[in-house]
Amino acid sequence: MxxxxxxxxxxxxxxxxxxxxxxxxxxxxxxxxxxxxxxxxxxxxxxxxxxxxxxxxxxxxxxxxxxxxxxxxxxxxxxxxxxxxxxxxxxxxxxxxxxxxxxxxxxxADVHLVASLMALKDAIPDKTRETARAVVRTVVDALMERLAHRTADAIRGGVDRTRRTTRPRFANIDWPRTIVANLHHYQPEHRTIIPERLIGFMNRKQRKADLDKVILCVDQSGSMASSVVYASIFAAVMASLPVITTRLICFDTAIIDLTEELADPVEVLFGVQLGGGTDINRAVTYCADQIAHPTKAHLVLITDLYEGGNAEDLVTRLAWLHRQGTNVIVLLALTDTGSPAYNPLLAAQIAGLGIPVFSCTPDLFPDLMATALRREDVAAWAANHDIKTIVANRTSRELSS
Known part of the structure; x- marks a missing residue:
């Protein structure tokens, strides 16, 4: 050759x-x-x-x-x-x-392909359906492998790198510090170090009292296709954790509750119907009805905020949930890509209520949920991760014009 x-x-x-x-x-x-x-x-x-x-x-x-x-x-x-x-x-x-x-x-196979198949699912002929499911399964399995461990670890508590212990779990061993601490135990004949003293990180203590219900309310209009895929994967992972109750609600002008399908993310994705209009207010109203204990509930609304329903009622309802103690977060996108297209006027109004409004990548979402479930400052978390949040820097007169 x-x-x-x-x-x-x-x-x-x-x-x-x-x-x-x-x-x-x-x-x-x-x-x-x-x-x-x-x-x-x-x-x-x-x-x-x-x-x-x-x-x-x-x-x-x-x-x-x-x-x-x-x-x-x-x-x-x-x-x-x-x-x-x-x-x-x-x-x-x-x-x-x-x-x-x-x-x-x-x-x-990638997330965009899965989104295309979701949009076409009703038109897929029988001869192609099994192939389509196999393709979706490939993407889902890859995403689960990439995201599941981090999500479970973050929500369960994970590793606290500010606290050290000499009796760490194997996965939590700080090997560089352990090696330095045991250099005097070097064995020339074996060309290795005997680590008699381990140094590692402690597991983060979890505040279980705050963990009750997480509702992922996802806009399934065509522009949010990739966000729906990622949100469904995360919902399936979170549903497998006994420390929280997870619900997945998808909406356009109609509402579909996919909570019962979370055991199989592929079924969830084939249950989504991309396209149509958007009635965010109706979906938030449905989610509010599912909340029995506001101070132990977390509503993650994933939408670009292009409201086809009643925007004024939407803002009023989100304000009420926020005052009741529900931890409300608005994600304009949950994708690997850059800045999303969104309704800036409505985003600024909602941010003015004290509700964090920003976009998030899938790699950061587990940390976001861990921060939210501990009821820490989500806006501060976003700033620490160089995430640009929507700031309510307009006057009421400007917002209404």
Whole structure:
């Protein structure tokens, strides 16, 4: 096998420019390697100008698109493949191809794909349904593995790194300090240290008196698709913990209580119906009716606050819950991506009630819930994690205009 010599910086810049410009004629094709020609054609299929003669798009058949997906996975890492897939769905209208099992089996599974399948679930034919469930299960299992331990640890109490002990659990051992403390026990013949004295962290004491009910109230309108996926995963994890009672309420103009399905996150996701309008006030009213002890309840409202119902009543109801002692938190998004689109006027009004309003990434959500359940200052927690909260810095006159 011939190994190509590495390119100089100048040659690599030239190569990237040729790939960016695409192959429009045979003369340009000659200056690209065979591999780069294939890469360029794969990108042209999605980003090229289809009006130009000779340009080939993705086509509409499952085999041709499956081959194209195979090609881009050859040339790009999974994170870039997911971006290209998302562009393909949006630019080429390929959602209908998700209904084909041959195509679905070749797609790089991620949160955005699960969201697309959730939106199409009623249109998925029987021949594709099991494949779709398998794809969703793959993503759910990966997310559970990534997030479950941190969530359970944070809510149960976890490790308090401000308090040390010489009798730590194995998982809580501070190995750098333990090694330093036992250097005099080094055994040259074994080339190792005998750790006679362990140093580690204590488990954080949990204030169980504050733990009662957590309600995740999630906007299932189309713009909140990724947030619904993550919220459902977290709800399933939290429901498995005996120290709290967890409810999952999803809404658009209707309300669906998915609490009974939390044992199986895949069933939860297939129970969600993305799209439609939004009636946040109606959903919050439903959640308020589920709260028997306000001072032991936590309502996490996940929505972009584009209210299609009665916004004035919504603010009034949230203010009442807040005064009653319910720990209300508004998340504008629960996603890996950047700043969400949201209703700034309504966000500022709710922030003016003293209710924290901000967006959160899935990696930080376990710590957020631990902070909330201990009834610590959520706004201060957000500031410590460089999370921008919505500040009520407008006058009442400005808010009403």
């Amino acid at each position: 011939t190994v190509e010599a590495p390119l100089t910086d100048k040659e690599e810049r030239s190569r990237r420019w040729r790939l960016a410009l695409g192959i429009d004629d045979s003369s340009k094709a000659k200056v690209l390697s065979p591999r780069d020609q294939c890469l360029s054609r794969a990108l042209d299929a999605l980003y090229g100008d289809e009006d130009k003669k000779g340009k080939s798009g993705l086509g509409k058949s499952a085999p041709s698109i499956a081959k194209w997906l195979g090609d881009i996975r050859t040339y790009f890492p999974a994170s870039i493949v997911q971006v290209i897939q998302k562009d393909a769905f949006e630019r080429k209208g390929l959602q209908q191809m998700l209904l084909e099992p041959e195509f679905l089996a070749t797609v790089e």
